[in-house]
Amino acid sequence: MALATALLSTASAADTLITNANGIQVDSAGRLEHFTGLLVGADGKVIRLLHSRDPLPKAAVTIDEHGQTLTPGFIDAHGHVIELGAHALQLDLVGTRSLAELQQRLRDYAAANPEAKWIQGAGWNQELWPDKRFPTAADLDAVVPDRPVVLGRVDGHALVANSAAMRLAGVTAQTPAPAGGEIENGVFVDNAKALINRAIPAPTDADLDRQLAKAQDILLSFGVTGVGSMSTALGDWLAMKRAGDAGRLNVRFMVYADELNLLKEAPHPTPWLYRDRLRMVGIKFYADGALGSRGAWLKQPYSDQPNTTGNRLHSDAELRAMADTAAAAGFQIATHAIGDAANAQVISTYEWLDSKYGLNRRWRIEHAQVVDCADLPRIGRGHMIASMQPTHQTSDRLMAEKRLGLARLKCAYAWQSMLRTGAKLAFGTDFPVESPNPFPGLAAAISRQDINGQPPGGWFPEERVTFPEALHAYTRGAAYAGFAEDRIGALDRGKWADFIIVDRDISKASVPELYRTQVLETWVGGKKVWSRPPAASAAPTERGR
Ligand SMILES: [Zn+2]
Secondary structure (H helix, E strand, O other): OHHHHHHHHHOOOOOEEEEOOEEEEEOOOOOEEEEOEEEEOOOOEEEEEEOOOOOOOOOOEEEEOOOOEEEEOEEEEEEOHHHHHHHHHOEEOOOOOOHHHHHHHHHHHHHHOOOOOOEEEEEEOHHHOOOOOOOOHHHHHOOOOOOOEEEEEOOOOEEEEOHHHHHHOOOOOOOOOOOOEEEEOOEEEEOOHHHHHOOOOOOOHHHHHHHHHHHHHHHHHOOEEEEEEEEEOHHHHHHHHHHHHOOOOOOEEEEEEEOOOOOOOOOOOOOOEOOOOEEEEEEEEEOOOOOOOOOOOOOOOEOOEOOOOOOOOOOHHHHHHHHHHHHHOOOEEEEEEOOHHHHHHHHHHHHHHHHHHOOOOOOEEEEOOEOOOOOHHHHHHOOOEEEEOHHHHHHHHHHHHHHHOOHHHOOEOOHHHHHHOOOEEEEOOOOOOOOOOHHHHHHHHHHOOOOOOOOOOOOOHHHOOOHHHHHHHHOHHHHHHOOOOOOOOOOOOOOEOOEEEEOOOOOOOOHHHHHOOOEEEEEEOOEEEEEOOHHHHHHHHHHHO
């Protein structure tokens, strides 16, 4: 053992050689590049890619991939990191088929989490239960009488609280419901939810640390090695720094602060910290809400509610002033815009910034979902980044048709048009709104079809992108969107050896197969940081036999 260790440490280079891989990435010209292996230096960076006829270099460690498919780690350009971990650690009630099943899951969760002072969960839907009756405070008291319990309905518009939670919130049978809300037997609807939610204590540092650790585990299990961390609050940022100090950052976070709240803590963008694992790069703003709740700000009224055009969150002058403050401090700006009016406002704001600060500060439009076709070319002309989420298209399709009508959908979720007008495309998922799994995103991007193949032929199929274009948007494009293309997003010489091993050749897989791709191993900086547990990886093979 001692001898082996000595040999390793005195080898001419402590390099790692990965061989016999079915390597796939997009090259700098946007073409698919195939390779068979890579040489990784002791510093965790790529020394070079190997192609089939290259002689094998000497290395301290050689790993044979036996023909398995290897690609760069995915970069999700837009996700909510702490929320991902927080949701995963809460009681999951999605799919409960009866009140009794909800109660059983609650009983199990309470027993498994004795330290949780408040029990929080979400996902119930009484429409799926035999009698369709809403749960009550008494139903929850019967299971957990001594600790506060708050369980959200699947759509987020209602919650049910137990008596202990109502007591701590100071709510009694006499408490009137606020305007725009309802209270009945422990169920709090819409504006009434705040009466309970404001009593829930803010997460402690230990809570945030656990949420961040959980989020990293989930991301790595899906092959996501880099994230544009959106709407990052001060507590989230400090949790990321604690993880960095403790050597527990395994995902690289490009951080966008929540509005201007972090300017005191980080008055300017930070350099890359913790060997390129963390950087404060920008500020996130909101121009409007979302389409489902008719909060997206439209130029013309909603097709299914003609008395509204949605929620405009800022006047032009206000948004300009906020953006000016961020830009003057050197930050990149990422603004949420869903409706065509919001997109037009954000584009105009960025054009104004360009006139003041010069071109190509990589201003980002988050979602860029519904754009007036007349405004599209302005995004490309301004070298702006369209940060889009392919799985929003498949999830939103039927709802978007109702809200907007077909005519207005011509330049909605318009990935191919974005590319054609010269916009820089970056893909992500907006997790936990959607799963952070990048493979459904790739599949949706190339097909405009959901996992069930709907609709046949694809929805507005002219907006499909090619597989190399989709992979680019999810690797190099997402790195570029976070000013990180010089270090991640591809396995080029000098970049970090962040890569994954997957269970099929994603460049050849059919759309349904691409949807079902599973990650087997995830490597960050030349080190294996996640691998699929043996039982879980055996299952699909056995089913396949
Ligand atoms: Zn988001």
